[in-house]
Structures are given as structure tokens and as C-alpha cells.
Amino acid sequence: MSIVWFFAIIAIILLVTTCMLISKLLNEQQRLSEISSALDVILSGNLDRRILAKDGDVTTDICYKINEIALHYKDKLVQAEKTENANRQLMTNFSHDIRTPLTTLIGYLDAIQALVVVGAEREQYIKTAQSKAYELKDHTDAFFEWFKLYSHEEIFHFEQMDINELTRNIIIEWIPKFEQKGFAYDIFLDDNEIIVETDVSAYTRIINNLIQNVVQHSNGSYIAIGIKENPDYISLTVEDNGKGISAENLPYIFDRLYKCDNSRATLGSGLGLSIVRELLNVLGGGIAAYSAPNIKTVFDITFPRTYINEKNKKT
Numbered sequence: 001m002s003i004v005w006f007f008a009i010i011a012i013i014l015l016v017t018t019c020m021l022i023s024k025l026l027n028e029q030q031r032l033s034e035i036s037s038a039l040d041v042i043l044s045g046n047l048d049r050r051i052l053a054k055d056g057d058v059t060t061d062i063c064y065k066i067n068e069i070a071l072h073y074k075d076k077l078v079q080a081e082k083t084e085n086a087n088r089q090l091m092t093n094f095s096h097d098i099r100t101p102l103t104t105l106i107g108y109l110d111a112i113q114a115l116v117v118v119g120a121e122r123e124q125y126i127k128t129a130q131s132k133a134y135e136l137k138d139h140t141d142a143f144f145e146w147f148k149l150y151s152h153e154e155i156f157h158f159e160q161m162d163i164n165e166l167t168r169n170i171i172i173e174w175i176p177k178f179e180q181k182g183f184a185y186d187i188f189l190d191d192n193e194i195i196v197e198t199d200v201s202a203y204t205r206i207i208n209n210l211i212q213n214v215v216q217h218s219n220g221s222y223i224a225i226g227i228k229e230n231p232d233y234i235s236l237t238v239e240d241n242g243k244g245i246s247a248e249n250l251p252y253i254f255d256r257l258y259k260c261d262n263s264r265a266t267l268g269s270g271l272g273l274s275i276v277r278e279l280l281n282v283l284g285g286g287i288a289a290y291s292a293p294n295i296k297t298v299f300d301i302t303f304p305r306t307y308i309n310e311k312n313k314k315t
Helices: 002-043 060-113 119-150 163-172 175-181 200-217 262-267 272-283 310-314
Strands: 159-162 184-188 195-198 222-229 233-240 286-292 296-304
Touching: 002 060, 060 119, 119 272, 159 163, 163 195, 163 200, 163 222, 175 184, 175 200, 195 200, 195 296, 200 222, 200 233, 200 272, 200 296, 272 286, 272 296
Parallel strands: 184 222
Antiparallel strands: 159 195, 222 233, 233 296, 286 296
16 A cells, blocks of 8 residues: 555656646747747847846846847947938038039139139139139048048058157148248247157148148137157147137037038038047047137147057057
8 A cells, every 4th residue: 555655646746747847848938939029029120129037037048148139239220320320411511511612613713714804813713713622622631531540441550750850840831821821839849859659640640630720710820739748648739829619519529520610611521620539549549628718729639659559458
């Protein structure tokens, strides 16, 4: 009799265990079906779909990871849409920026060709046409420079050089322009060497863009450029006494296409300061701006004395 009871108990235990396993398998099958349905919704493009996870469930980790993947790709999609919209706006602005000087250029050239103007007036038309041609070139250069940087197609070559001498040679080219525009200027560069490792072309474009921004947009009459040496980095400042930048515009001046004053839409591509920031990222540096309108505006640039690329960082 005891043996019968023993086998009966064993049978009951086996039956209960089997029922529990079957129930668990059915639950897991249902969960897998729910996950499969959720994945179909996500694959259809609805990245807001989430899978509810249950503590202790064997599918919990899978649910969490699927949710993380959906969230990750949603962020990527949002960023891609922002980039696409920005590129579309860039193309629109670029088309607008070149249309105005191009129309003016064609009008002046047509007048010259048709002999509508003669003598001194003709010479003035030629000078204006030349100015518009250079303006078109500036817009086109900035446009292609931005996309070359943005697509990471540009190759940089770092070499050691005296940053004071390099900066001095860049500024010398601007002296006639300062005098033509009526700008007083101070250049604070030491005679001693400051050896840094940088890309000459990138550094030159940074300085040129900052100076051009002052000359073209500040409405000022004074510019000061100086370099200070620190143990680990170099600090360069570009200061002017122009109309300045309002507090509400200041946080956005390095964003591409941002123009503080819409009335001067034909005087710039809106890419100059954005290109400066991108180039400084390549050099491992940074930039900040401070402004007291109609008193002083300062662009403060810092970059390391020695360039450290990603390979060296890892080692």
C-alpha cells in the first residue's frame, strides 16, 4: 500500500510539474507573440512602440534591449530629419544669397555691353560688377568649404610652427583692408617664438573668417588681435568696438545659417563663424564670444599647443 501511495505522489508531482511547465511555455509563447507583434509595428516605422517587460520573465532582457534599440534609432531618425531640414535650408539660403549679387552683376554687365553707360560711369559699373563677382565667389567658397568639413572629406596636415609668426603673416594681408575701411588696429604679438602643432590652412581660415566677420558686420572702427601663451594651450582674442551682439543672439552665432541681423542677408552666407567652430574642433580647440553692444565684442579662442589625434588618445 505504501508503494502505491509513493508512486501516486510521484505521479501527482510529475503532473503538477508538467502542468506548470506547459503553463510557463504557453506564457512564454504568448510573450514571444507579443514581442513579434511589437517588432512588426517598430519595423513599420513606429519607433514609439515599446514592449512591456515583466520582472523575472526570461524575455525581460530582450524586451529592454529592443526598447533601447527603438529609442536609439528614433533619436538617430530625429537627428537625420534635423540635418536634412538644415541642409534644405542651407540650399535655400545659398540660392538666395547668390541670386541677388548675380542679378546685379548681370544687370551691370548688360548695361556695359549695350553701351548704356560711358566714361567714368562705365568704370564705376565695371567696379561694381567686379565687387559682385567677388561676393559670389565668397558665398560659393563658404558653401563648399562647409560641406567639405561636414562630410569629413577634408584632409588636415599638422606641423610644428611659430604661431606668432604665422598670425603676423596672416594679419599683414589685412592691413590694407583695415585702412581702406577706416579701421584702427592693435596687434599684440610677442617677438618670441611660440611653437605649436597645427594645420596652417585651418588656422589661417579661422583667423581670416573672424577678421572678415568684424570688418564686414561689426560696423565698428577698431579691431585688436592678440595671442597669450599658457603652459598647455594658446589663447587668441579678436576684439572690436562695433554694434555688438545682443544677449538673445549670442548663444546661436556659431550655428550654421544663423544671422543676427536679417537686414544684412546679402552680406554673408551665415557660415563663417560655424566654419570657425568646426575647424577649431579639428584642432582640438574651442571658441567663446562676449559682447557689450556698442562698446566691445570679444571672440576668445583656445587650442592646445600639441595636436593629439584619436590614435594617440587611445594609446
